[in-house]
Amino acid sequence: GKRVGQLTLDGKRVVREFMTATDAAKHVGCDMSSMARSCRDRIARGGSLWRYKAEVVEKTKKVGAEAVGRRIKVWRKSDEQYHEGIVESFDEESGRHRLRYKSDEEEETLDLSAERFRFTARATTARGPHQKGDIVKQKVEQLCPTSGQVEKTFKSVVKAAEKTGIPAKKILGVLRGDCQTAGGACWRYRGT
Numbered sequence: 001g002k003r004v005g006q007l008t009l010d011g012k013r014v015v016r017e018f019m020t021a022t023d024a025a026k027h028v029g030c031d032m033s034s035m036a037r038s039c040r041d042r043i044a045r046g047g048s049l050w051r052y053k054a055e056v057v058e059k060t061k062k063v064g065a066e067a068v069g070r071r072i073k074v075w076r077k078s079d080e081q082y083h084e085g086i087v088e089s090f091d092e093e094s095g096r097h098r099l100r101y102k103s104d105e106e107e108e109t110l111d112l113s114a115e116r117f118r119f120t121a122r123a124t125t126a127r128g129p130h131q132k133g134d135i136v137k138q139k140v141e142q143l144c145p146t147s148g149q150v151e152k153t154f155k156s157v158v159k160a161a162e163k164t165g166i167p168a169k170k171i172l173g174v175l176r177g178d179c180q181t182a183g184g185a186c187w188r189y190r191g192t
Contacts, residue, residue, distance in 0.1 A: 002020070002021065002039075002052045002053060003017060003018065003019060003020070003052070003053035004017070004018045004020065004021050004023070004024040004035070004039060004050060004051070004052060004053065005017050005018075005050070005051050005052075005053055006018070006024065006027075006048045006049075006050060007048060007049040007050070007051060008048065008049070009044060009047070009048065009049060011049050011075075011116060012116070015048060017053065021035045021036050021039060022035075024050060027046075028045055028046035029046070030045060030046070035050065038050040039051055039052050040052075063097070063112045063113065064090055064092070064095075064146070064148075065090040065092070065143065065144065065145050065146055065147060065148035065186055066145070066180040066181070066186060067087045067090065067097060067112065067119075068087050068088070068089055068090050068097075068143055068148040068186055068188060069086070069087065069143070069175075069186065069187070069188025069189070070086070070087050070119050070177065071084065071085070071086055071119065071120040072084070072085055072086070072087055072099065072112075072117055072118070072119055072120065073085075073117060073118050073119075073120055074099065074110065074112075074115055074116070074117045075115070075116035075117065082118075083101050083102075083103065084101065084102045084103070084120060085099040085100050085101035085102055085108075086099065086100050086102070087099055088100050088107070089148045089149065090147065090148030091109075091147075091148075092146050092147050092148075094111075095111055095113070096109050096110060096111050097109070097110055097111075097112050097148075119177075138156065138157075138189050138190070139153055139154065139155055139156065139189070139190035139191075140153070140154050140156065140157055140160050140171065140175070140187055140188070140189055140190060141153050141154075141187065141188050141189075141190050142154070142160065142164070142185045142186075142187060143185060143186040143187065143188065144185070144186075145180075145181055145184065145185060145186050148186065151185065153190060157171050157172055157175070160187075164183055165183075166182050166183035166185075167182075170182035170183065171183075171187050174186065174187040175187055175188065175189060
């Protein structure tokens with residue numbers, strides 16, 4: 001089963017984690033299907049909000065330049081739903097990230113440590129999830145790990161590997177979201 005997080009009613013702080021919804025249900029004194037519904041439908045139960053672990057991100061999580069290029073969902077209290085976007089850049093001085101949202105191409109600058117958010121699927125290209133042909137077709141950008149600014153652009157992962165001496169599989173690892181850096185740099189597909 002999925003791990004479950006017990007949150008404060010405002011959803012800002014994780015109080016406790018449980019290995020399964022059954023364990024959480026026993027703690028509260030309800031049945032497993034009621035707990036699963038609380039996690040899925042965001043219904044308060046026993047004086048707390050409940051979420052599956054993948055949806056739980058503590059406010060104290062410090063996020064910097066390693067988030068650049070990642071897909072993210074940010075909670076907007078105004079309409080009480082997550083909005084999906086891409087982290088475009090990071091300003092180290094202010095500690096703020098620039099996001100571009102998928103639905104309306106709107107851009108916003110946020111301090112993610114003060115937001116309720118979660119990273120979604122692995123890094124993606126401008127046209128969808130990482131695809132095998134991207135290793136030779138899609139342009140990639142090498143980013144400064146501290147500022148998130150683009151240092152160099154390469155015609156492909158293969159060309160980046162040739163020019164930098166960093167193995168292509170290491171660069172692809174960052175692009176897929178398996179690791180944060182390769183060769184001391186962050187990487188993303190151009191346009192994401």
